[in-house]
Amino acid sequence: MKPAPFDYVRARDMTEALDALAQHGSDARIIAGGQSLLPMLNMRLAKPAVLIDIMGIAGLDQVRREGELIVVPAGMRQAALLRRPGLASEQPLLAAALPWLGHYQTRARGTVCGSTAHADPSAEIPLCLVALDGEIRLRSRKKQRRLKASAFFAGMMVTEKADDELIEAVAFSAARPGTGYAFNEVARRHGDFAIVGCAAVVEAGQIHLAVAGVADKPERRSWPRLDGSALDDALNAFAWELDAREDLHATARLRRDLVRNLGRQTIEEALRCLA
Amino acid sequence: MPRLSAAARHRIGFTLNGKPVSVEAEPRLLATDALRHGIGATGTHVGCEHGVCGACTILIDGVPARACLTLAVQLEGREVTTVEGLAPAQDRLSVMQAAFRRHHALQCGFCTAGILISLEAFLREEPDPSEQALREVVGGHLCRCTGYTPIIAAALEAAAILRQPITTSTDAESAHV
Ligand code: FES
């Protein structure tokens, strides 16, 4: 339960971090808050030769607004985003989901972008990114690029990030008028990984539901404003389309059931916010 | 750029409970091991070593952190508080520690160091917490023998004592002893 040996690079600015990444590629890992990476290192599920610490880089810990986007840079801790004044009106989905993310103690250290990079299929931040059609901003020494969340998450802890890239920031869309948001999660204990997490976004003509913990990555579907048994049918179809995981914590059947029931409950809550 | 080689030990300096300390650390050394084995500060306990149990919780610059999910090299230049730093003097308990004793909020004490640290940080942010909020904070810790009810009761009482004006807090504290 101790990490395998690695060199430790304390980057003083982004250029140093990107140079080190360019040099070491897949042998290197970025460390920010370390709350996802350290368990992997301790259990030797990850054995990088080089760790590049980016928390000493100035200016990476302040949220920026770019028009309708809430841009969260690589050094921002989850607790700091949760404490952002006015977050509940700026983006109610984030305000509702973040308290479910790990524990008080891990949110204090863990970063928003770190959780995105880790890409656990049941994690709340990837779920919110997918639900809000957010974007991931990647940067290497050579180039910068932006990917939609739905294109970024590729599978269980697998993303489209190249070995020489790091996540510079992620961007969530801010709340739009006339749109309702809701979040729900079922876990063994509050703070544990979700068995299923649901994030609903409801607008005048459309319902969007994103679910985590079911397939190997968060998935979103959109429908017109269905209700009654038509909505049940749509949710049922969604539940079956996802290749539900079966593990120690829950059967695939329970997960499908949660998509149908928790999904519906979350959509209804989002509708009530709208009303 | 500053690079610490895996094969060597590096001197890492930080402040521990108000005093400057330093420890020799390979990059892969966990903060728990640096504290316990490097410095001999064994108040910080190690349960799971992967971030689940909370026994190893310390404060880094006043913010709670799992020491087992922290590298010793990440402590460089930081202010670290461990359970050894909570009591105001050698033979006195902190308000929270005294409340834990009154409420039998510990049996073996294995989990206690981490829980005291989390509560210390949380009450600074939130001096008048709801029971629900305290349950959330304690939810980041596993206690396998005492159970959580006396821990919450102790925390609520200590918070109430700490909210009283400074001049009367020692009276209130001694009235409870
Ligand atoms: S020993 Fe660190 S959380 Fe269990």
Ligand code: FES
């Ligand atoms: S007092 Fe024994 S584990 Fe909590």
